[in-house]
Amino acid sequence: xxxxxSKTIDMEVLASLCKRRGFIFQSSELYGxxxxxxxxxxxxxxxxxxxxxxxxxxxxxxxxxxxxLEASIIMHPAIWKASGHADGFADPMVDCKECRKxxxxxxxxxxxxxxxxxNGSAFALPADAACPACGSKNLTEPRSFNLMFKTFVGPVExxxxxxxxxxxxxxxxxxxxxxxxxxxxxxxPFGVAQMGKSFRNEINPRNYxxxxxxxxxxxxEYFIRPDEAVKxxxxxxxxxxxxxxxxxxxxxxxxxxxxxxYWVEQRLAWYRAIGLPAADLNQHWQTGDELAHYARAxxxxxxxxxxxxxxxxxxxxxxxxxxxxxxxxxxxxLDVFDEALKQAVDRLDADAKDHCTQRIVxxxxxxxxxxxxxxxxxxxxxxxxxxxxxxEPSAGTDRLALALLCNAYDEETITDEKGKTDQRTVMRxxxxxAPIKLGVFPLVKNKPPLYAKAREIFAKLQRRWPCFWDExxxxxxxxxxxxxxxxxxxxxxxxxxxxxxxxxxxxxxxxKQVRLGISELIEKMDAEIG
RNA sequence: GCGGGUGUAGCAUAGUGGUAAUGCUUCGGCCUUCCAAGCCGAUGAUGUGGGUUCGAUUCCCAUCACCCGCUCCA
Numbered sequence: 001x002x003x004x005x006s007k008t009i010d011m012e013v014l015a016s017l018c019k020r021r022g023f024i025f026q027s028s029e030l031y032g033x034x035x036x037x038x039x040x041x042x043x044x045x046x047x048x049x050x051x052x053x054x055x056x057x058x059x060x061x062x063x064x065x066x067x068x069l070e071a072s073i074i075m076h077p078a079i080w081k082a083s084g085h086a087d088g089f090a091d092p093m094v095d096c097k098e099c100r101k102x103x104x105x106x107x108x109x110x111x112x113x114x115x116x117x118x119n120g121s122a123f124a125l126p127a128d129a130a131c132p133a134c135g136s137k138n139l140t141e142p143r144s145f146n147l148m149f150k151t152f153v154g155p156v157e158x159x160x161x162x163x164x165x166x167x168x169x170x171x172x173x174x175x176x177x178x179x180x181x182x183x184x185x186x187x188x189p190f191g192v193a194q195m196g197k198s199f200r201n202e203i204n205p206r207n208y209x210x211x212x213x214x215x216x217x218x219x220x221e222y223f224i225r226p227d228e229a230v231k232x233x234x235x236x237x238x239x240x241x242x243x244x245x246x247x248x249x250x251x252x253x254x255x256x257x258x259x260x261x262y263w264v265e266q267r268l269a270w271y272r273a274i275g276l277p278a279a280d281l282n283q284h285w286q287t288g289d290e291l292a293h294y295a296r297a298x299x300x301x302x303x304x305x306x307x308x309x310x311x312x313x314x315x316x317x318x319x320x321x322x323x324x325x326x327x328x329x330x331x332x333x334l335d336v337f338d339e340a341l342k343q344a345v346d347r348l349d350a351d352a353k354d355h356c357t358q359r360i361v362x363x364x365x366x367x368x369x370x371x372x373x374x375x376x377x378x379x380x381x382x383x384x385x386x387x388x389x390x391x392e393p394s395a396g397t398d399r400l401a402l403a404l405l406c407n408a409y410d411e412e413t414i415t416d417e418k419g420k421t422d423q424r425t426v427m428r429x430x431x432x433x434a435p436i437k438l439g440v441f442p443l444v445k446n447k448p449p450l451y452a453k454a455r456e457i458f459a460k461l462q463r464r465w466p467c468f469w470d471e472x473x474x475x476x477x478x479x480x481x482x483x484x485x486x487x488x489x490x491x492x493x494x495x496x497x498x499x500x501x502x503x504x505x506x507x508x509x510x511x512k513q514v515r516l517g518i519s520e521l522i523e524k525m526d527a528e529i530g
Numbered sequence: 531g532c533g534g535g536u537g538u539a540g541c542a543u544a545g546u547g548g549u550a551a552u553g554c555u556u557c558g559g560c561c562u563u564c565c566a567a568g569c570c571g572a573u574g575a576u577g578u579g580g581g582u583u584c585g586a587u588u589c590c591c592a593u594c595a596c597c598c599g600c601u602c603c604a
Contacts, residue, residue, distance in 0.1 A: 012597075020541055020555075026595075032577055033595045085604070147604070167604085203531070203602050211603075292604080414565085422566075443563060450563095472557085476565030483565095492564060504564070511565070 009306050009409050011208055017425065021484050023047065023405065024209060036205030036213035038398075043485055046435035046466060048216075048401050051274070052195055054432055055218045055395070058270055059193050065250075066191040066220065067184045071172030073197060074153065074163050082329035083171050083322070085148060086164075094125060149199045149213075165199040170392060173221045174322045177334055188336055188388050189250070189259070191222035195397065207307050209398050216397035222263065223388035225338065226320065227255045228360055228381060232344045256296060256389055260317040263393050264299050267313060271301065273530075275430030276407055280304045284311075294321035301395075303403040312403060313395035320387040327387065335385045342384030353382060404433060408486055414511075427486030428509055431529045437465040438525065439482040439490035445471040447495075454493035457503070457518065461491075465525065483508055488528070491521065 018024040022041035028034045040048055060066050080086040094105045109116045109129060117124040130137050149165040152158075166172070173180075173192045180192055195218045205211050230237045234253040238244050244251065244258050246265045254262070264283065272278055284300040291298055296317040302309045323334040348356070357378040364374035380386060408427040415421045431437065438461060442454035451471075461467050468487065470478045475492060482490050490506045496515075497503045504513045505521060516524070 015596090016541060022540095029577095029595090031594090035595070087604095200603090206603095208596095424566085441564090444561095446561080447563095474562070474565080474567060476567080478566090479564080480566045494563065496563095506564080513564075 009406060011306055014306075014405060014409050015208055017409070017427075017484065018044070018405065036202060036211075038209045038212055040401075043435040044401070047404065047429070047433060048397060050433040050435070051397060051400055051404070052216075052218065054274055055270070055397075056193070056195065058273075059191075059218075059220055063191075065186065065189065066193050066222070067180065067186060069173055069176060069180065069192050069194045070196065071169070071176065071194065073166050073199075074151065075166060075172060075175065077163055078329060079171050079175055079326075080148065080164055080167075082325045083174075084325070085167055085171075094129075147201045147203075149201055167200050168198050168219070168394070169194045169196050169217045170219050170221060170394065171322070173219070174326050174334075177323060177326075178332070181336060188338060189222065189224045191220050193218075193220045195219075207305070207310075209402050210305070210307070210310060212398060215399075217394060218397050219392065219394045220263075221322075222259070222391045222393070223336075224254075224256060224259050224391060225341070226377075226386050226389050228356075228377070229338060229341050229386055230255055232348075232356070232381065233338075233340050256317050256319075256391070259391050260297055260299075260315065263391050264301075264315050267301060267315060267393050267395070271312070273430075274404070274433050276303065276403060280407065282309055292316075294319055303399075303406075305403065305406055310399070311396075312399050313393060315391070315393045318390050318392050320389050322390060323387045335380065335387045337384050338386065339384065341381070341386070345382045345384065348382075353378075404429065424480065424483060426483040426508060429486040429488070431488045431525075434486050434488050435466065436468045436482070436485055436487040437489070437529060438467045439470055439478065439487050440467050441470050441475060441478050441490060441492045443475060443492050443494040449498055450493060450495060453497055457491070457493055457497075460518065461522075464522065465529070479506060479511075489525070 015024070021043055023044035025039045025041050026033045027037035027039050056068070060068050077086070105116055105125065109126065112129060114126045114129055117126060128137075148167050151163055151165060152161045153163045154161050173194055177192075180186075184190075196216065197214060198217050199214050202211055202213050205213055225233070227237045230253060236253055237255040238251065238253045239255055239257050240261055242258075244254060244262075246258075246262050250259070250262060268278075268281060268283075271281055280303055282302040282304065284302055286295075286298040286300065296319055298314055298316040300311045301313040301315065303312050326332075327334045345353070357375060360378050360381075361371045361374040364377070365371055377386070405427070408429045410426050410428050412424050412426065413421055414424050429435075440454065440458040440461060442451045445451055454471075455469075458467060458469050468482065468485070470481065472478070479490055486508075488508045490508075491503045492506065493503050500517075502515045502517050503521075504515055505524075506513045
């Protein structure tokens, strides 16, 4: 059963807070805005940076088997031909004005025995073309729905200078695979991570920042041995049926299925670690026709947004499709030499190899591939070479930031000792991603020694974390302002601080206060921010 | 892309064919020994463009943006 929001929030109320406090602004608002683009304000950019830092720390720096890449956004257009984006994005579409269904113009004409009229790069429908659904001839002209943003490299705007803004960051990793392999001192299995902007000319941006035309991705391409190589090296291939320990160290005998599941578990654990409750996360295992033709498996990690359960990240087992595509289109080899594999196959005699080849041919033809392809793969395998397979956890940074904002938003009614009730709006961010970690206040601002002491403490703490100084208004007001910014703690410097150095630490979620000294404070914050 | 709705200050609302109002916020000052206290003051708006009119924030048209539903989401 899909999860639902444990609380309901109105997206307009959240958007209003995001604007009021400086998390998210509409792009180009001064000029009336531009559809599908958003800006992050002072608090929002800190939030997003914290998300990216947490991802990079977990996925790259905390691991020995993953390295980073930062590729250009504009790349050789051939990359998008090889990946399939250039063709898949360029179909001319027509809409039926009567029943409002949309069709690919070329398919519609072909079904009706007609020819699509082409004038240069523009298309037109023959007069007899009719809507396949309702039969109406009241159709729009064919329009190209290329979802990649076009641009021109150099000052001359002609086809030879055409380039695209990347619609995903992943392809650069495949295109730079050989360079990374040669320089990173990694061996399969290993991964390459990249974060950065991508661009898709979405037909219909919707749901606040959820579907934007410019967005940021955090992608990992984790390269693994094909199962056939694992089998030769280890004598067996572990599957999920073997109950592998997915939380422990990865094992050499893991097949693609285990590796895929391993990354699903890793990613879910990370989402929980930055504060998304398990109850609001969902795994959607794609089946049959949902799967891309080259994908063996794909899991969407979904979050229960107020506007529905929607995808945060897709974790796909993409076989060797991507590297093979680039191998074909570039004419360059993108296989690896695996010493362990070579040693394993060298122990086999000719009979054993024949037997192995037969098994591979049988398995491959069973999946609809040709026997010839299978035999070519086997020959390479006996040289210790293969094109690595890949597991791709691909997350949307902005979607995650939005999920974190939705999850953090809370309103509560509080009652004071006199029985007076009051509404409190509080962003309950996990300390690791909170834009500001600590508010620092002098209890009053018109007592110079107290004020000076507070400034001194602020200066000390600000060197370690993003802190916010606030001396304006009553103390309660300052706490509430920090609540809306999602600041987990505030310290207030009072007269006792001048005597013994202790101050009050006020907790955002419980509003409880404790007295502690600066070293205890630093220790506590280090522990909780992580 | 289609249909419906909405655009007045940072936010929430009011109002008008003739000087655009209020609350909160923000900023400054006074005060203030721990949860949006009080007092004084300040900044700040009719999405954009065109039309009708002596005069348009108000009426009309277009456009842009946002929201809802459909569609789309390689």
